[in-house]
Amino acid sequence: MLRLSKLTDYAVVVLTTMARTDGALHTAASLTERTGLPAPTVQKLLKLLARGDILASHRGATGGYTLARPPCGITVAQIIEAIDGPIALTDCVDGQTGSCGVESLCARRGSWDKVNRAVRRALDDVTLADMAAPPLFFDAPAPERGTALAG
Amino acid sequence: MLRLSKLTDYAVVVLTTMARTDGALHTAASLTERTGLPAPTVQKLLKLLARGDILASHRGATGGYTLARPPCGITVAQIIEAIDGPIALTDCVDGQTGSCGVESLCARRGSWDKVNRAVRRALDDVTLADMAAPPLFFDAPAPERGTALAG
DNA sequence: CTTAAACGGTACCAGATTGGTCCGGATTGA
DNA sequence: TCAATCCGGACCAATCTGGTACCGTTTAAG
Numbered sequence: 001m002l003r004l005s006k007l008t009d010y011a012v013v014v015l016t017t018m019a020r021t022d023g024a025l026h027t028a029a030s031l032t033e034r035t036g037l038p039a040p041t042v043q044k045l046l047k048l049l050a051r052g053d054i055l056a057s058h059r060g061a062t063g064g065y066t067l068a069r070p071p072c073g074i075t076v077a078q079i080i081e082a083i084d085g086p087i088a089l090t091d092c093v094d095g096q097t098g099s100c101g102v103e104s105l106c107a108r109r110g111s112w113d114k115v116n117r118a119v120r121r122a123l124d125d126v127t128l129a130d131m132a133a134p135p136l137f138f139d140a141p142a143p144e145r146g147t148a149l150a151g
Numbered sequence: 152m153l154r155l156s157k158l159t160d161y162a163v164v165v166l167t168t169m170a171r172t173d174g175a176l177h178t179a180a181s182l183t184e185r186t187g188l189p190a191p192t193v194q195k196l197l198k199l200l201a202r203g204d205i206l207a208s209h210r211g212a213t214g215g216y217t218l219a220r221p222p223c224g225i226t227v228a229q230i231i232e233a234i235d236g237p238i239a240l241t242d243c244v245d246g247q248t249g250s251c252g253v254e255s256l257c258a259r260r261g262s263w264d265k266v267n268r269a270v271r272r273a274l275d276d277v278t279l280a281d282m283a284a285p286p287l288f289f290d291a292p293a294p295e296r297g298t299a300l301a302g
Numbered sequence: 303c304t305t306a307a308a309c310g311g312t313a314c315c316a317g318a319t320t321g322g323t324c325c326g327g328a329t330t331g332a
Numbered sequence: 333t334c335a336a337t338c339c340g341g342a343c344c345a346a347t348c349t350g351g352t353a354c355c356g357t358t359t360a361a362g
Contacts, residue, residue, distance in 0.1 A: 004240050005349070012262070027308070040352050047310065060359025061307040076266055089155050111163070111282040115227055118276060122269035131262040156320070178337070191323050198339070211330025212336045303362100310357075320347075328339070 008083045010037055011045050015054070015079065016132040019071040025064040045083070052082025071132055077123035087123065089116050159234045161188055162196050166205070166230065167283040170222040176215040196234070203233025222283055228274035238274065240267050 017034050018026055028046055032039045046065055050057040054074055055065045067074070080087055089112055168185050169177055179197055183190040197216055201208040205225055206216045218225070231238055240263055 007350070009263075016262075029308090038351070041350075043309085044351080050309085057309060058359095059309050059357075061305095062360055063308045063358080065309085111167075111284070112160075114281065115274065115277050118273035119270050122273045123266065125269060126266050130265065133262070158321070180337090189322070192321075194338085195322080201338085208338060209330090210328080210338050212334095213331060214329085214337045216338090305360105305362080307360085308358085310355100312354090312356105314351105314353080316349105316351090318347105318349075320345105322343105322345085324343080325341090326339105327341100329337080331336085332334085 004080055005084050007041075007045065007048075008080050010035075010041060011049060011079055011083050012076075012128075012131055013037065014042060014045055015049070015067075015071075015074070015128055018055075018065070018067055019128055019132040022067060022070060025058065025066055027064040030064075049079075049082050052078065054078060054082050071129040072127050074128040075124050076126045076128075076131070077120060079128070080123065087116070087120055089119065155231055156235050158192075158196065158199075159231055161186075161192065162200060162230055162234050163227075163279075163282055164188065165193060165196055166200070166218075166222075166225070166279055169206075169216070169218055170279055170283040173218060173222060176209065176217055178215040181215075200230075200233050203229065205229060205233050222280040223278050225279040226275050227277045227279075227282070228271060230279070231274065238267070238271055240270065 013035050014031055014037070017031060018024075028039070028043045031046070032042045035042065046055060046057075049055040050065065053068055056068045057063070057065050077087060164186050165182055165188070168182060169175075179190070179194045182197070183193045186193065197206060197208075200206040201216065204219055207219045208214070208216050228238060
């Protein structure tokens with residue numbers, strides 16, 4: 001797998017919708033309508049994103065949500081962390097010991113850290129602005145000649 | 152999360168154990184003893200790794216498993232794919248439509264493809280030789296990659 | 303001051319997925 | 333023949349995710 005949760009996927013849908021009208025105020029209800037996602041799910045998403053400092057919330061009547069930063073300042077890594085928690089491929093992050101019963105396992109723990117960092121960097125490199133960019137067609141002449149495994 | 156399965160983690164433990172005696176033949180029983188992991192789990196892992204062309208299996212009495220390639224030729228991406236299946240962060244891979252009920256969702260599908268590829272590249276960049284390398288302290292000057300382990 | 307609209311937090315449940323186990327069958331060297 | 337080993341399923345329990353509901357708090361409008 002190495003799959004991120006469906007919620008994170010939905011979050012990007014909501015965020016790109018908001019990014020199209022950067023700076024505007026959106027209510028949970030309006031975003032529900034515009035995205036077509038189930039209402040309670042959208043509410044949950046917005047709460048999480050607000051906690052993660054990706055959205056700014058405005059309470060009370062005429063309240064709603066706005067992007068906390070311009071889209072180019074919001075990275076995929078931040079979105080994932082807001083929804084799914086810290087990005088860590090393995091259960092026990094480096095440095096910790098004892099959480100996993102097997103001793104020989106933790107010995108190799110530091111090795112994953114390298115992978116973690118590489119993935120992290122890749123995720124930090126893509127912003128919401130990139131995600132909101134035109135969907136560009138896929139049958140266009142592929143500039144890469146790599147094998148592009150069915151990812 | 153963006154968490155990979157515990158099985159994959161175990162797989163690395165088993166593989167690094169094998170890598171230390173590159174080329175040698177290992178049985179499921181011996182690897183169980185050396186790693187301390189539960190026996191049925193090790194068996195399952197070895198089967199999966201053999202199917203994924205990461206291990207070569209030898210049947211019959213005096214059979215066992217060997218690494219299909221030198222450690223520097225086995226990437227983390229390959230291991231993950233062998234255990235967890237194809238690396239795809241989102242449910243519907245690019246190009247497909249209709250699998251997810253929500254229409255506005257699939258429209259942004261292509262955006263994830265960029266992220267997918269970035270992560271994939273990061274995972275392709277780390278080999279089993281790297282994982283088997285000494286646990287090295289984190290503030291030490293990192294030596295060049297490509298250890299003598301690979302031969 | 304009352305009302306209503308909107309966010310905030312928490313608890314809860316069903317379904318899917320993972321981790322772990324077991325058993326019988328096939329292969330091969332002694 | 334016999335025993336050691338891999339091979340391929342089926343199977344079950346535990347965990348996690350996705351989705352829902354409820355109630356409290358805040359705040360603008362009338």
